[in-house]
Amino acid sequence: MPLALRVGGSSAARSRQACVTVCKAHKIAVLPGDGIGPEITKVALELLQAAGEAEGETFQFEEALIGGAAIDATGQPFPDETLQTCRNSDSVLLAAIGGYKWDTLPAAQRPERGLLALRSSLNAFANLRPAVVLPQLAHASTLKPEVVEGVDILIVRELVGGIYFGTPRGFTTNDKGEKVGYNTMVYSESEVERIAHVAFDAAMKRKKRLCSVEKSNVLEVSQLWREVVTRVAKQYPEVELSHMYIDNAAMQMIRNPKEFDTIVTGNLFGDILSDEASMLTGSLGMLPSASISGAGPGVYEPVHGSAPDIAGKDLANPMAMVLSAAMMCRYGLALPQVAAKLEAAVTAALDAGYRTGDLMSPGMKQVGTRGLILLNGLILLLASNWVVIKESQQHFDALVFGGLRFTVAGLAFSPFLKSAVADTELLLGGVELGVWSGLGYFTQALGLMTTDASRGSFISAFTVIVVPLLAGLSGKGVKPLTWASAIIALVGVGLLEQGGKAPNIGDAWGFASAVLFGIQVFRTEHFSRVLPQGSTLKLMSVIMATIAVMSASAALLLHPHETEHVLSHISSLPQMIADGHIPWMAIFYTGLLSTDVALWIEVIALHDVSSTDAAIIYTLEPVLGALFAYLVLDERWGPAGWVGAALIVFSSLATQLWGGDADGGAPNSAVEKVKTKNR
Numbered sequence: 001m002p003l004a005l006r007v008g009g010s011s012a013a014r015s016r017q018a019c020v021t022v023c024k025a026h027k028i029a030v031l032p033g034d035g036i037g038p039e040i041t042k043v044a045l046e047l048l049q050a051a052g053e054a055e056g057e058t059f060q061f062e063e064a065l066i067g068g069a070a071i072d073a074t075g076q077p078f079p080d081e082t083l084q085t086c087r088n089s090d091s092v093l094l095a096a097i098g099g100y101k102w103d104t105l106p107a108a109q110r111p112e113r114g115l116l117a118l119r120s121s122l123n124a125f126a127n128l129r130p131a132v133v134l135p136q137l138a139h140a141s142t143l144k145p146e147v148v149e150g151v152d153i154l155i156v157r158e159l160v161g162g163i164y165f166g167t168p169r170g171f172t173t174n175d176k177g178e179k180v181g182y183n184t185m186v187y188s189e190s191e192v193e194r195i196a197h198v199a200f201d202a203a204m205k206r207k208k209r210l211c212s213v214e215k216s217n218v219l220e221v222s223q224l225w226r227e228v229v230t231r232v233a234k235q236y237p238e239v240e241l242s243h244m245y246i247d248n249a250a251m252q253m254i255r256n257p258k259e260f261d262t263i264v265t266g267n268l269f270g271d272i273l274s275d276e277a278s279m280l281t282g283s284l285g286m287l288p289s290a291s292i293s294g295a296g297p298g299v300y301e302p303v304h305g306s307a308p309d310i311a312g313k314d315l316a317n318p319m320a321m322v323l324s325a326a327m328m329c330r331y332g333l334a335l336p337q338v339a340a341k342l343e344a345a346v347t348a349a350l351d352a353g354y355r356t357g358d359l360m361s362p363g364m365k366q367v368g369t370r371g372l373i374l375l376n377g378l379i380l381l382l383a384s385n386w387v388v389i390k391e392s393q394q395h396f397d398a399l400v401f402g403g404l405r406f407t408v409a410g411l412a413f414s415p416f417l418k419s420a421v422a423d424t425e426l427l428l429g430g431v432e433l434g435v436w437s438g439l440g441y442f443t444q445a446l447g448l449m450t451t452d453a454s455r456g457s458f459i460s461a462f463t464v465i466v467v468p469l470l471a472g473l474s475g476k477g478v479k480p481l482t483w484a485s486a487i488i489a490l491v492g493v494g495l496l497e498q499g500g501k502a503p504n505i506g507d508a509w510g511f512a513s514a515v516l517f518g519i520q521v522f523r524t525e526h527f528s529r530v531l532p533q534g535s536t537l538k539l540m541s542v543i544m545a546t547i548a549v550m551s552a553s554a555a556l557l558l559h560p561h562e563t564e565h566v567l568s569h570i571s572s573l574p575q576m577i578a579d580g581h582i583p584w585m586a587i588f589y590t591g592l593l594s595t596d597v598a599l600w601i602e603v604i605a606l607h608d609v610s611s612t613d614a615a616i617i618y619t620l621e622p623v624l625g626a627l628f629a630y631l632v633l634d635e636r637w638g639p640a641g642w643v644g645a646a647l648i649v650f651s652s653l654a655t656q657l658w659g660g661d662a663d664g665g666a667p668n669s670a671v672e673k674v675k676t677k678n679r
């Protein structure tokens, strides 16, 4: 996930070298748990490793079972081995526990009991839950931006006492024979005192305002709480202490959250208030936490749970987990530089406009790892395409080559054509995409008759500007940055023209091809999201048939002699192939791989990735294309050509990274789909 954007690249090669011999690795007990736990743990560990390496720190991770995963493996939600692993570590990094599968177990055997046992065994009594509204997410909250902007609250929750652990507890039967469940909310003076000290100390480092939240108008336990907190306050004269009932605090948090600085509260009230506070920040997926004991390892975990509704669907927001790892580095391991790197990775990803589904809003780019990986494979195929086509055109007619290539490509998908024609929406969509692609391929082939393969592929980078422009023109307006990028790219093409051969008509065809493919990418995203799941192969069959018909017609109409020559020798076709008169290797390579497989991957990938994210990945295509041309065709440019090429790639990247509106029309439909289908 793009959180990796800015973690690496630091200074500390020398200290890393020194660390190999001098420093001890920081021992971390890693408890991925259940649901989305393993997914977000993977991201956090990768980043932690990278941030540590950048600062010359090493981590030794030891994984252990907890929650449902532990129940399945050992019958216990918190096995003794896990406790030992935690005790032997410097810190514990936990993701989340729980899930539907274990919801029907008796209370004492549920995954949640494993989590409570962990906290209490390590005496992790002080749970710090910061709720900070990052400027990038002020509009992500369901509350008005002016209400949440600048909110920075620290909730200090007592974690190993109160009603969660108080006895007596259990079930009994009353006089009427009814079943009765009961728990005891209990706090001793010393328990309140120690959490109050943590909260006052924290408030001293913040705005020196502490609000103690309880229910002393009704509960004796809260009356004691208020009494003890008021007493401890005398040791912190600089801190302004206020008291608030939990019901009022829950309301004030929504009405005017900025009135809060530090909050201290009991176990149950803290649990509820922190989930509520998360919605100020945009998502529960943004809230980290640290549970500290004063002695021994602390537990660092996101505030959210195992989110079973989205587990395994590549939708989880890993930021709370990454920020929990940052809290671990800052408070548990005294590694503020590593913590800062992790926090910077989160803000860099947000700055770049990347959002998981829970934070998605119009104009942002939704990330899905699966789609990004697929697209990276695709550009490798496309990049090699330029060279193969250019080489075969040196001794074979370009239009006949196209006709044969796309006939091969179309035939591969023809078995799905019959069921495709029965679906009118799919048929029309496939024909439209086929027309854009066919025109794109046609102009590409025309361009390559006269221009270099490397120059052709760089001019194709215009596709990445066409996509956001289309997104803008289709109703969202176009940001000045997008226009500026387009102009820089034009200058780049100008320089490129100075760099190699003289400008020629092939460059114009290449430009037209870039525009046509831009339209095709933009529309493919639309169709791959609106058409029902499972229609990819049918859609592909219509697209390929359309391109095959167009390219065969172009060959027949525009180069009739050359086409007739091949057709008239149809009976001796095997001989022609054997003689090497037909570049069959190139035809099958471009037909099956760089057409069928490439378009297929694109249709699947654009289901998960917005067209502008796809476009940014396509900027790599010309770079690889030029590399292939350099290696295979021995094409060379002058310095101006390289500067021009760099400008094209730069402008394309700039559009994507900093052009927040450049969204390719994805968001609304995609987000709706994510929400309703819980992919």
Ligand SMILES: NC(=O)c1ccc[n+]([C@@H]2O[C@H](COP(=O)([O-])OP(=O)(O)OC[C@H]3O[C@@H](n4cnc5c(N)ncnc54)[C@H](O)[C@@H]3O)[C@@H](O)[C@H]2O)c1
Pocket: 036, 095, 096, 097, 098, 099, 100, 112, 115, 284, 285, 301, 302, 303, 304, 305, 306, 307, 308, 309, 310, 315, 316, 317, 318, 320, 358
């Ligand atoms: N610390 C913990 O391990 C912890 C905390 C809370 C709940 N739980 C357990 O988790 C299970 C599910 O509980 P729940 O549904 O009430 O709460 P939850 O926090 O798991 O999920 C609540 C909602 O927020 C969403 N959500 C949560 N984290 C997200 C993330 N990182 N990215 C995107 N969306 C996210 C979920 O999809 C869900 O819609 C239960 O078994 C519960 O006991 C565990």
Ligand SMILES: CC(C)[C@H](C(=O)O)[C@@H](O)C(=O)O
Pocket: 098, 112, 115, 116, 271, 303, 305
């Ligand atoms: C899962 C549950 C035991 C836990 C709690 O109530 O403490 C959770 O809600 C949390 O906030 O960490």
